[in-house]
Amino acid sequence: MKKIILPLLVVFSTWSLFGQTDFSVDHLVNEKGTGKDFALFKNGSAANILVDPKDDKTIILVTGLFSDDVHRVTGIRPEVKSEPGSVSKNCVIAGSIEGSRFIKELVKKHKIDVSKVKGQWESCLIQVVDKPFKGIDRALVVAGSDRRGTSYGLLEISKQIGVSPWYYFADVPVKKHDELMIKSGSHIMKSPSVQYRGIFINDEMWGIRPWAEKTLAPQEGKGLGPTTYRKIFELLLRLKANFLWPAMHLNTKPFNFYPNNKLVADSFAIVMGSSHIEPMLRNNMRHAEWDAEYPGESFNYVTNRDHICKYWEKRVEENGKYENIYTLGKRGQDDEPGKEITVPVLEQVISDQREILRKWANKDVTKVPQVLILYTEVLNLYNQGLKVPEDVTICWPDDNFGNIRQLPNAEEQQRSGGSGIYYHFQWLNGATTAYPWLYTTSLGLTWMEMKKAYDHNARKLWIVNVGDIKPYEIGIEFFMRMAWDMSKFKKNNPRKFLIDWASRDFGPEYALRIADVMEKHYDLAYARRPEQMMMFRRGVKSWEWFSIDNYNDEAQKRIDAYDTLIKQVDKIYHSLPDKYKDA
Template structure:
């Protein structure tokens, strides 16, 4: 054991720490390591030299605290080789780790009462915690590590934060990232404070689980249960706490047994301190597709108010004692529109009545009634139009604003909406099944886009709930981490580029060198897939034109060549990693890049065949060979994911898209694999794409610096976009044209803030007058469809650009203006 500091220095240290803790602005710099391999003066040895400090909890504390303590003990054992004893009760002599919640742990409360531990600013805080060393806390104890939370989740987060500090990734189990062995674990002396979080409720939505999470749970992870049940949810809940999340919308498709149909699920959630909610389509914690047993036509609040209300009342009566976020409102049985109200006025009246009745149910059953129960209202799809038309959402109900299902938030709270006691939140998608085309397969939403949209929402006051649709969890691990990291501490990540976040995340998992390489690879992956996601490789056919996509043959060759190169590089980096990191690298980097490249080859090689079969049959047959090779590559990658890594742990989690014929109108048409006699060796096709020069940028990029604008790396198909920070901001393109011609401005398909339903900007040539461009933004129309599939809106300029040297000015006249490029449209 390292010698303690001299008494005068210890007193000065304690006073300094107490003063720091009293300041609500004090927070630990999480980039500074908390645990070291060697001890410094005053440091505390947690584990090493053949022993580990016991971990103490109080029997009167919450169950989640005991769960977190047990997990921490196992983590310490995994890292150090020595497992701490976990026991309930106070210190018995000797150094110890004490984990407890303020007001619920007698040993910790005694330290506070005696002035040995200052908790100024912690009492009453939301989900906050302190990790502190205390000298001579009790008779016979030289030193103790105290993890104290302001509430039960704060305490659990503290235990899992220490686990992360010793080298245990939150994704250790879910992404096969085993921690490295360390001979000794020394904790820095002092006090470290965390929280409160930037966003109060931070959660994930398990959705569209038919193709991954459900078959994996039912057949591989929990075949005895045969469904997504308590054993699977236990893994989900632990992951959530390690990521400092607190809210779950459970899986809800027809294949899955309704979460609350098994009482063990709700009890388990409560034991982990997880706040349970339900999606926008499932009012009052009811999973309609699994729990409504009556005739589906009777799920109609206009004609069967008593029956539907009794159905809601039953759930409130059973779940009243749990911490929940009750979804209020009204939609159809399975994510469909409201029935029984043919006019807008009727919809408004029915929705107002439903919310009033739901709150009366809460008054009858939930402690504190509707005045205290957590409630959310999600104006999703057509419900947003009803909200805009005018309904009464009670002040303490959180309005959760949705994105358009493709990562672009449809509406942001006004100052008045944000100031309501219920506040505002966001429902966001990293995975989606629906119109116009789903994306269920690979993780392709750029973190830069997520960060930009969520910061816009946060700055507008959406700070009560952030919920993200994550599909099957895998393969969106990095995206989930990023979203929840932002929700926990917005200011820590504000200004951090996509590349920097990826390098930090992957560096923690694989080391700095692999982290930088992985960040480069994923940056390119996100840029290429913003042009078109692998799930969106389908274009409407042009009349009398067999070239079905909007890309030229040269652009296709360059795209495929780059995708194949980054996939090959990812495989090379993975093979160079230590054996215990290769599976994780494949899951997180190798598979998504390899599958995306193969999917693109499959589609564009089939397109090449259609183009060339009558003009160059030999090239066409080689392209068909490439189609077959790509199909085989996808099958091999999928089999490797499901059975070839982690000892077959993930069997069933990863289907190749399209996996089946369900919901076929929202999924790309399968590419037909050619018969053997119709294809030849793909070598000629691959030689052409692999030797293709890099793609020439499509248009002129905006300047990286302009007053009133901010450059964002990683967003947009060109790898960056210039975002206007306020109306009136002006930027300019410098042009040198050899001939006059038409041009267009590419902007991101964002939505304006406030009540605006259109994007407003103006363009001016040289010193000429600005000419307005108004871009209506209506979800569901043709422009929106093109925008979410292309991840851009192409706006023709209202004049021809002349030859010579000129300056094109762009003025943002409203919010939501993100400029990607100026594109020459003179040539087809």
């Protein structure tokens, strides 16, 4: 009889497990839960965290960040353990499906069903499980399809318990709790809408470079070293981003000047790339890598092809074992056209670069992520008939002001390499058109352009130029949320985003007023960005964008609108509790 009953119990329990309803991960946390929920923190005690030490290093690192976050919120730091026999009866079990022996065992015992997650890109299952192992009464299981999927799952919980992604870069205070309960059930974090989602740190001489040099890491000199990038990479993971073009402005030490930068990037599972003037992960700015390694030589592919190929090959040899997206093509040494570059020359450049990748990255070059960025003159060359290998991602640019210049046609949308977008929240190029100091690109414009791009199947890669990161926090998060889950952005509703963001980081009692201020700020800036008030016509400077003679003194009305806005900001600021004022 026992031989019949036991198999039936296994079958019934399996039916129950595989027939259960899956929920999204949008609402995981209950401050005061029910008996069915998981106690992450209760009665002064925090659940231990169980992780396989042989799992990916990124998961080990992010488990530590998660422990730090629980400590920030509760004052108690959960212990991270490596064996089931040493953990508390209530514990978190975190790991990747392929890399964690604990997750594999739970799957084998039919404690969790990972069929909707396994093999997916950056996906995750979050589930409360009873009696996962001997001696453990209950566990919160975070099982990722890969190292980033697991990390995003843990950091999503961090965000929902009260740690804003901007707790460091924007000084958003952590919300304290006496009790943290995670809802029971099976919660699925689906794969992202856009595969690669990242930022470009650019024109960094105003803020982040001097801050790093003089405050955060003076020992690392005039550049962004591993101390600074460690903070940036953490921010990217918290925003569910996975991709970076590093700082490369004139006189900034190149990313690879610091040998540990690429190691830190890999430890955070950040995919590295390089901008449209830095093919093959090489910084070509004056006094940077080309000038240092080939002093006095021309950066001209027609006349100096051998040395330029060796220059590129050396970098791929050094960095090829890490996750990279290789920028192909060639422009000038600085942010300028390559004078020798024509359609035939550029096709030869791309062919040579792919041979280098075939040698050092993968013999099957179609499996190496590559991108051609159609910035400025390169877009013109493409439209003249430039042939791009099918597996190479084509990255379509905006006009530097948030309006996408061109999108793929029906045939281009079917390319195996897919399409990407290079977008701008700031630009530095001349006194009349630069806008590097204020975030003035309206969320409505960003939504319209990126939704249009997504609808044209530009879903492989989104990257946005964010200057120094500050003051573009709102735009960065809006951009990354769209890239992560476009299903939540079918309609243009920037006000809802602003209210949700302000509620999370400042409190719901201030959210409506903050949203009102930001909407008015974007409206005024849409007419003319504050940094672009100068005109330059025929060698003469003037400031006549807004008339003092017409439209009932248009200029004065604009001044009055900004004066009213400043007063509203001041009123909100003085009403905030002190802990929020730095944010």
